[in-house]
Amino acid sequence: xxxxxxxxxxxxxxxxxxxxxxxxxxxxxxxxxxxxxxxxxxxxxxxxxxxxxxxxxxxxxxxxxxxxxxxxxxxxxxxxxxxxxxxxxxxxxxxxxxxxxxxxxxxxxxxxxxxxxxxxxxxxxxxxxxxxxxxxxxxxxxxxxxxxxxxxxxxxxxxxxxxxxxxxxxxxxxxxxxxxxxxxxxxxxxxxxxxxxxxxxxxxxxxxxxxxxxxxxxxxxxxxxxxxxxxxxxxxxxxxxxxxxxxxxxxxxxxxxxxxxxxxxxxxxxxxxxxxxxxxxxxxxxxxxxxxxxxxxxxxxxxxxxxxxxxxxxxxxxxxxxxxxxxxxxxxxxxxxxxxxxxxxxxxxxxxxxxxxxxxxxxxxxxxxxxxxxxxxx
Numbered sequence: 001x002x003x004x005x006x007x008x009x010x011x012x013x014x015x016x017x018x019x020x021x022x023x024x025x026x027x028x029x030x031x032x033x034x035x036x037x038x039x040x041x042x043x044x045x046x047x048x049x050x051x052x053x054x055x056x057x058x059x060x061x062x063x064x065x066x067x068x069x070x071x072x073x074x075x076x077x078x079x080x081x082x083x084x085x086x087x088x089x090x091x092x093x094x095x096x097x098x099x100x101x102x103x104x105x106x107x108x109x110x111x112x113x114x115x116x117x118x119x120x121x122x123x124x125x126x127x128x129x130x131x132x133x134x135x136x137x138x139x140x141x142x143x144x145x146x147x148x149x150x151x152x153x154x155x156x157x158x159x160x161x162x163x164x165x166x167x168x169x170x171x172x173x174x175x176x177x178x179x180x181x182x183x184x185x186x187x188x189x190x191x192x193x194x195x196x197x198x199x200x201x202x203x204x205x206x207x208x209x210x211x212x213x214x215x216x217x218x219x220x221x222x223x224x225x226x227x228x229x230x231x232x233x234x235x236x237x238x239x240x241x242x243x244x245x246x247x248x249x250x251x252x253x254x255x256x257x258x259x260x261x262x263x264x265x266x267x268x269x270x271x272x273x274x275x276x277x278x279x280x281x282x283x284x285x286x287x288x289x290x291x292x293x294x295x296x297x298x299x300x301x302x303x304x305x306x307x308x309x310x311x312x313x314x315x316x317x318x319x320x321x322x323x324x325x326x327x328x329x330x331x332x333x334x335x336x337x338x339x340x341x342x343x344x345x346x347x348x349x350x351x352x353x354x355x356x357x358x359x360x361x362x363x364x365x366x367x368x369x370x371x372x373x374x375x376x377x378x
Contacts, residue, residue, distance in 0.1 A: 002271060005032040005089050005115075007082060007106055008097035010041045012202045013120045013146065013263060017095050018045060020268045023280060028271065031091040034082050034098070034106075039065055046073060053089055055081030079105060086110040093271060095146070096121040099204050100327050101320075101369055104128055108362075111141045118270040120146035122214075122221045123327075127320045128365050129224030143225065144270040149218055150225055151266035152244035152257035157226070158274075160255070166248045168228065170218055171238035172297070175210035177340075178239060182301060188340045190333065207330045211343055216308020220319050223312055230312050235305065237295040242284065260284050304344050307351060316356040317368035324372035325350040332377075350375050 004021065008014040014035070021028040030049035035042040036057045046054055046069050054069065055076040056062050062077035069075060076084045079102070086094050086106035094110040095118040096103045103121035108131070110117060117136070119125070125132055136143050145151050149170045157165070176195050177185055193210050194203055208214035219233050244266075246256035259265055262281050269276065299306040304326075311318040329346040332338045338346070350372055357364055 001029055002027060002093055003029045003031045003089075003091045004271070005034075005085050005091035005094045005110075006030065006097065007034045007086060007095065007103060008036075008099065008121070009033040009045055010035040010038040011097055011099065012205075013097035013267065014095075015041075016264050017097065017267050017271075018049065020264050020271065020279070021049070024277060027277060032085040032089045034085040036098075037061060043068055046070065053085055055085045082106045083109045087113040087115070092116060093118055095267075095271075096124060097146070099123075099202060101127045101323060104132075104365075107132060108135060111135050111139050114139055114141060117141060117143045118146050118267070119143055120267075122147060122217045123323050125221045125224045126217050126323045127369065128360075128362070129220065129319075130359065131362065131365075133224050144273055145221075145225055146263075146266050146270045147218060147221070148241075148261075148263060148266045149245040150222060151269055153222065153226060153247060155257045155269070156245070156247040156255040160247075160249070164250050165228075165232075166250050166252075167232045167234055168222065168226065168245065168247045169234040169236050170215060170222065170245050171236050171241070171243055172212065172215045173209065173239055173241045174237050175212065175214075176206070177210050178237070182341075185341055186339070190336060193333075193340060203334060204327075204330055207333060207343075208326070210340070212302035212305040213308065213326050213330075213343075213347075215302075216305045216311075217323065219305075219308055220312045230309055235297045237297060238292065240289065240292055242289065242292055258284060258286075304347060307344075307347055311351065314356050316358040317360050317364065318351070318354065318356040320360070320365050320368045321350060321354045321356075321372040322347065324369040325376040328373050328376035346376050 030051050032053040033051050034055040039061050053074045059077050062075050066075045083106050087109035093116045096107050097120040101123045103124045107124045145154050153168050176193050194206050222233050241261045243256045243258050246254050248254045260282050311322040325347050329343040
């Protein structure tokens with residue numbers, strides 16, 4: 001029986017994680033849940049899974065929740081509550097599925113307590129990959145990827161000599177606007193951007209997929225997860241999202257991981273690794289699909305991906321600033337304050353004003369993050 005603490009339980013990854021847990025009650029016990037402001041859905045989850053501890057974003061939401069939760073369930077709130085859910089329970093695995101850089105302190109706290117991390121919050125490694133991976137190594141804590149692309153690479157590398165690896169390739173669907181020219185992007189709407197052709201995801205990550213920022217963050221995450229240089233990490237457009245990613249070895253052999261677009265698969269694999277258990281999901285039929293398509297990445301069409309590579313190579317606080325500026329820009333787009341193309345304009349202008357600081361500690365990372373948010377808001 002694996003005991004789970006889930007950060008971001010009401011989001012897309014969180015709800016699908018609980019679907020996996022509900023399908024296999026003999027394998028998983030939900031110890032703790034953390035959510036933002038969707039207390040209605042959280043209350044349903046509490047009643048179904050009966051966790052020992054829960055946390056919400058605000059004190060007001062916590063007070064409201066306390067009168068409705070079952071006896072014995074403790075309620076927390078804010079950043080301290082998130083850390084309590086991550087590090088203060090009997091859970092042996094912490095699924096970090098919160099959106100944005102808020103997942104970093106809780107992830108570090110869980111690592112310090114020796115808890116296995118199922119990582120669905122790529123911003124944690126983008127913002128402070130050097131700190132997280134160093135701390136995980138010191139504590140002997142495994143970081144298991146939940147992103148479909150990183151899960152694919154992780155599976156392809158199982159049992160293979162890492163010194164014989166030549167490169168990895170992350171596949172990208174191209175997002176909601178993959179068939180549009182840059183001229184056609186000028187007037188796209190929020191509603192258009194939120195219609196991802198393949199995956200069911202939250203609004204922020206869906207916008208990031210359309211700008212290709214999401215793939216850029218995945219490149220930086222892969223750098224830290226697998227210890228690779230940026231020259232060893234490629235991106236390939238693959239509209240069907242059937243090949244989730246692949247690896248190439250020195251002898252030119254390529255190993256790929258395939259499957260229908262279903263986030264429950266990598267979620268469950270991270271929870272059961274190194275074992276596998278059944279999952280009620282549609283099986284892939286290559287005969288029905290008939291053909292798969294691929295295109296080289298066009299960095300002119302997707303400049304945010306180029307910026308992500310640049311920031312990754314620059315290192316230090318550059319990825320932190322890139323991520324923070326993007327969070328603000330996406331939020332402003334969703335509020336209809338800026339246009340879709342102004343997201344990348346915002347990133348470009350913020351990065352032009354930033355001088356990266358090498359090997360930053362947590363305080364420097366926080367300062368860089370706050371600076372980037374302030375500049376991006378302007």
